[in-house]
Amino acid sequence: MNPLKATIPITAVEWSDKYFRLPEGSSQIAGAWVTQPLQVALLNMMTNDSIRLLAIKKSARLGYTKMMVAALLYLAEHKKRSAVVYQPVDDESDAFVVDEVDPVIEEMPIIQRIFPDWNVKSENNKVSKKVMIGSTIDFRGATAPGNYRRLTKQVLIGDEVNAWPLEVGKKGKGEGNPIKLALQRLKGASFPKAIFGTTPTVAGNSHISNILEDCDLVFRFYLPCPHCGTEQVLEFGERDGELKEYGLLWDDTQSTTEKKSRTAHYKCVNTSECGQSFHYSDLTKMELAGKWIAEDLTWTKDGLQFFTEHGYRTQPPKNVGIEINALYSLNLDGWGEIVAEWLKAKGKPANERSFINTVLGQDYEDKSSEKLDDEILFERREKYKAQVPERAVFLTGGIDSQRNRYELFVWGWGPNDEKWLVDKQIIMGDYDKESTLKLVDKAINKTYKRANGTEMTVARWCWDTGGIDPDIVNKRSKKHGLFRVIPIKGANVYGKPIANFPLKRNKNGVYHTEIGTDTAKDLLYLHMENDPLDPASEPDGLMHLPINDDICDKFTCQQLASERLIEKSVSGKKVLRWDNEGRRNEALDCLVYALAALRISTSRFGINLNELAKTPSTGGSSSNIDIEAIGAG
Numbered sequence: 001m002n003p004l005k006a007t008i009p010i011t012a013v014e015w016s017d018k019y020f021r022l023p024e025g026s027s028q029i030a031g032a033w034v035t036q037p038l039q040v041a042l043l044n045m046m047t048n049d050s051i052r053l054l055a056i057k058k059s060a061r062l063g064y065t066k067m068m069v070a071a072l073l074y075l076a077e078h079k080k081r082s083a084v085v086y087q088p089v090d091d092e093s094d095a096f097v098v099d100e101v102d103p104v105i106e107e108m109p110i111i112q113r114i115f116p117d118w119n120v121k122s123e124n125n126k127v128s129k130k131v132m133i134g135s136t137i138d139f140r141g142a143t144a145p146g147n148y149r150r151l152t153k154q155v156l157i158g159d160e161v162n163a164w165p166l167e168v169g170k171k172g173k174g175e176g177n178p179i180k181l182a183l184q185r186l187k188g189a190s191f192p193k194a195i196f197g198t199t200p201t202v203a204g205n206s207h208i209s210n211i212l213e214d215c216d217l218v219f220r221f222y223l224p225c226p227h228c229g230t231e232q233v234l235e236f237g238e239r240d241g242e243l244k245e246y247g248l249l250w251d252d253t254q255s256t257t258e259k260k261s262r263t264a265h266y267k268c269v270n271t272s273e274c275g276q277s278f279h280y281s282d283l284t285k286m287e288l289a290g291k292w293i294a295e296d297l298t299w300t301k302d303g304l305q306f307f308t309e310h311g312y313r314t315q316p317p318k319n320v321g322i323e324i325n326a327l328y329s330l331n332l333d334g335w336g337e338i339v340a341e342w343l344k345a346k347g348k349p350a351n352e353r354s355f356i357n358t359v360l361g362q363d364y365e366d367k368s369s370e371k372l373d374d375e376i377l378f379e380r381r382e383k384y385k386a387q388v389p390e391r392a393v394f395l396t397g398g399i400d401s402q403r404n405r406y407e408l409f410v411w412g413w414g415p416n417d418e419k420w421l422v423d424k425q426i427i428m429g430d431y432d433k434e435s436t437l438k439l440v441d442k443a444i445n446k447t448y449k450r451a452n453g454t455e456m457t458v459a460r461w462c463w464d465t466g467g468i469d470p471d472i473v474n475k476r477s478k479k480h481g482l483f484r485v486i487p488i489k490g491a492n493v494y495g496k497p498i499a500n501f502p503l504k505r506n507k508n509g510v511y512h513t514e515i516g517t518d519t520a521k522d523l524l525y526l527h528m529e530n531d532p533l534d535p536a537s538e539p540d541g542l543m544h545l546p547i548n549d550d551i552c553d554k555f556t557c558q559q560l561a562s563e564r565l566i567e568k569s570v571s572g573k574k575v576l577r578w579d580n581e582g583r584r585n586e587a588l589d590c591l592v593y594a595l596a597a598l599r600i601s602t603s604r605f606g607i608n609l610n611e612l613a614k615t616p617s618t619g620g621s622s623s624n625i626d627i628e629a630i631g632a633g
Contacts, residue, residue, distance in 0.1 A: 004515035011304065012047035013040050015078055016070040019172070037287035038328050039067055044303030046071035047079075050316040055211040056197040059326040059361035060538065064197055068157060071195070072137065075155050077114055080134035081193070086178075086186055088163035089519050090141030090497040091599045096159070097127045097139050098602075099416070100609065105130075116214075116311050127603075133181045143168060143495035143519050148181040154189040156182055161207040162198040163526060164266070168253055179207055200356075201526075216296035218321035221328060224285040231291065233357035234266065234327040234358055235311035238342070238527050245271050248327055250339045257343045257541065261336035266327075280334040287328065325361040341536035350376050351531045358538075374561035378554055380533055381547040384420070386451035388412050389544065392420045393612035395448065396601065398593025399440070399463040403431055408443050409590035410458055413598050415609045416540040417527065422441035422448055424551045424587075431468050437476065444480055460601050462488045462499075462513070462593035470508075477510045486600065488593060490517040494577065498523075499596035501604050513600070519561060519590040521578045528560070552577045559587035 003561045010018075013035045020033035035043060039062075045054050046067065058064055075081040087093040105111050105118050112118045114133040117125040124131035129138050140147040142164040158164070164178050179196070186192035198208045212218055222231040237247030251263035265277040278286075293299040297309035298317070306316045326338060338359055345351035350373065352362040388395070400407040410423040425443045429436030447455040460487025461480075465487050473487040486501075487510050496516030506512045527541035545552045562585040563578045580588075601607040 002552030010078070012043045012071055012074045012078075013302075014617055015074045016043060019108060019110045020065065020073070021072045021104060023103035023107050030500065033066070033070065036063065036330050037290065038324075038330065039063060041292050041303035042322065042324075043067050043071060044194055045320060045322075047074055047193075048304060048316060049193070051317040051320050052192055053211075053215070054192045054196070054322070055208060055320070056195075056322040056324070057200055057208045057212060057361060058197060058324050059200060059329075060358045061326045061329040061331050062324060065100060065159075068159065068195070068197065069104055072101075072155070072157060073104070073108070073111055075193070076132055076135040076137060077111055079191075081154040081191070082136045083157060084140060084151055084153045084182075085139050085157045085159065086142045086147070086164075086182055087159050088141065089143050089516075089523065091499070091603065092160075092523075093139045093141045094127045094603050098608070101130075101139075134320055141497065142178050142182070143516070144497065145181075145495070148178070148184065151185045152188065153185045154191060154193065155476075156185055156192075156194045158182055158194070158196040160198045161196050162201040162205075163210075163522065164207055165495055165522070166205065172423075179211065179339075180478065185515065186341070199358055200363045203365050206308075206363050208288055209363060212323070213366055213411040215319045215321035216317035217298055217319075218298065218323060219292040219294045219300070219627075220323050221290055222293045222299075223283075223290045225268040225270065225276070226278050226282050226286060227276040228268060228270055230268060230270040230274060231293070231550055232269040234325065236325075236327070236342075237267070248335055248338065250336075253270075260343060261340035264335040264339045266335065280332070280336075283328070284330060287330070299453070323361065326359045337536065341534065342534070344534055345444075345509060345531070347532070348376065349373070350529050351534065354529050354531065354537075354631065363496060374554070375559040377528070377545060377557040377561055380531060381545045381552060382532065383547050384544075387448045388422055388450045388456055389420050389611065390451060391418065391539075392422070394519065394598070394601070394607060394609055395422065395458045396594045396597035397444075397458045397461045398597070399461060400589050400593070401431060401464045401466065401468045402586075403467065406431065406440050407586045407590060409587060409594060410446075410448070411591065411594040411598075413609060414539070415613050417523075417595075417598075418539045418542045418544075419527075420544040420593075421546060421552055421556075424556065432472060437472070440476070441480070444485065455525070459484070459607075460597040461485045462515070462597045462600075464589065464593060465489050465512075470512075474508045474510045474512075482509075483605070485514045486597065488515050488596065490515050494518050497599075498592075499599040499603075501600045513596070515596050518578055518587075520595050521588070524588075524591060524595065525578075555584075556587050559584050560587055560591065 016033050022030050022033055024030045047053055050565055072083055075083060085097050133188055145168050167176060168178050183194060186194060196211055198210060200206060221235045222233055224231050235247040237244050237249040243252060244248055246267045246269045248266050251259045252260060254260040254263060265279055268274040268275045291299045291301055298306055300306045306314050308314050341359060342355055345355045356362050356364045391414040394413045395410055397408060397410045406427045408425045412420040412422045427436060427439045444461060445458050449455055463473045463485055464490050470487060477485045491514045496514060496519060498516050498520045500514045502511055527543055529621060530537050530542055532542045532544050562583040563580045566579050
């Protein structure tokens with residue numbers, strides 16, 4: 001009689017509160033998931049069959065990624081819906097599965113029951129695909145045209161869509177807007193569902209803003225003032241350098257940032273009749289009474305039932321937009337945290353942009369260009385306590401080849417692409433002379449000390465073959481280890497994966513790897529926007545530079561910031577491409593190569609930076625073990 005059993009329908013919020021688990025390592029608070037008041041309507045909208053498209057323009061700190069994973073698994077288990085999840089690039093897609101999806105499944109018996117291969121690697125359980133009973137989930141990057149083909153799904157999730165390219169395809173043969181290509185995957189589905197979410201970036205180049213313009217209605221979260229009951233959207237209290245009459249405010253007469261942040265309060269928008277202030281401690285109660293209200297005054301509290309302005313039931317709109325910022329977050333120490341973050345960012349364009357994007361959830365109005373100021377990078381340099389800082393648990397390097405020299409840069413890595421520049425060496429001499437190459441050999445095998453005295457070697461190098469005889473690098477790869485020193489060349493096609501490591505040796509007997517340089521630069525320049533000296537900055541993607549002119553002088557910073565997005569014409573279309581416009585860029589190229597070496601290490605050789613970070617004192621031995629394994633291979 002088992003086939004006759006019927007599953008009693010429950011909502012995504014009910015299902016998540018009952019079954020969803022937050023694992024150790026990938027969550028600040030591990031254990032059973034509890035849906036916060038802000039998250040109720042969002043999670044239900046993600047799974048409401050009446051809503052065909054949901055676009056969320058958001059800040060950080062709202063638990064969006066966890067909601068997305070919960071919705072994905074709910075739809076797979078409870079509604080038997082097959083899905084595809086797109087991240088900006090293939091490498092980030094792999095990292096998303098390893099860091100966010102697999103650890104959750106390990107904690108959820110309800111998913112394990114429909115996923116026989118959940119604890120073994122097989123054709124049915126890969127970083128690119130999970131085949132369950134009744135549903136299949138695919139994971140892809142958004143840059144390669146092939147990732148949009150041969151997929152028919154009922155659910156499409158596009159994460160961090162503002163980091164997606166403006167178009168996909170080969171130079172001179174673009175295949176179009178990736179959002180439209182992704183939506184094609186839903187053609188013919190009985191209950192099509194598309195979810196797009198992102199932190200905003202720059203106005204004018206924003207996928208999410210374009211999607212919101214096409215939505216039927218855009219909802220914002222209105223909270224009642226605890227004094228007068230006036231419903232209002234939470235807004236930041238400074239505009240154009242002046243404090244407003246309402247919003248998140250502070251006493252600007254205080255002498256220090258810390259003292260100012262302690263006075264953080266929210267003044268009611270109803271300044272004529274109320275004008276009173278409320279505080280972060282009131283936020284939970286206010287959110288429990290809050291409503292999501294659209295521009296035509298349609299509203300909902302739970303994302304399931306929708307009402308007109310006059311309280312009559314109405315059908316949910318098919319295409320829904322959401323705008324939400326970090327002032328609503330219940331994961332803060334208080335609103336003073338946001339005030340302090342703004343006061344520290346103020347006057348620094350890159351930091352102001354990061355605040356506007358990640359805290360206020362708004363597009364940044366860029367009045368100049370996309371170029372990152374090298375002076376800002378130089379000002380952000382830090383004093384390391386050791387050659388290899390504590391959180392850097394894995395070393396990779398990039399080698400740039402010139403006719404009269406080799407330039408080598410070593411980078412240390414922590415979880416989620418946090419990175420530290422560890423060393424720079426410039427070896428002058430004819431590129432093909434054995435005496436020059438022996439100096440490169442010595443640099444490749446150089447060791448670096450941690451604060452506790454343990455030594456680390458560079459686990460993997462990517463060595464550029466462009467502009468010189470590739471056979472020189474091929475021979476050095478065989479000498480140092482085929483998997484330790486990898487010959488590379490940049491792809492001449494936009495949208496390639498950061499590292500397309502081959503499964504077999506080429507005719508020269510080496511693993512020559514193609515590097516998606518544009519894809520890497522898209523990611524790295526996003527990372528560079530965040531200030532490592534700001535205590536409020538999330539560690540993900542942070543770039544740390546040492547106060548050491550031998551390793552990182554002004555010229556190095558100029559090279560790291562050497563490229564900018566400029567408009568070019570490709571097949572009659574206006575597209576943006578990275579271009580150094582004649583400036584020296586060896587430091588940036590070597591960072592791209594070091595990132596490629598990291599991606600090869602994590603995707604092909606099982607290096608897990610989260611696991612290494614749990615025992616950072618053994619970082620050196622971990623790197624050495626990796627090298628020994630490579631030699632054995």
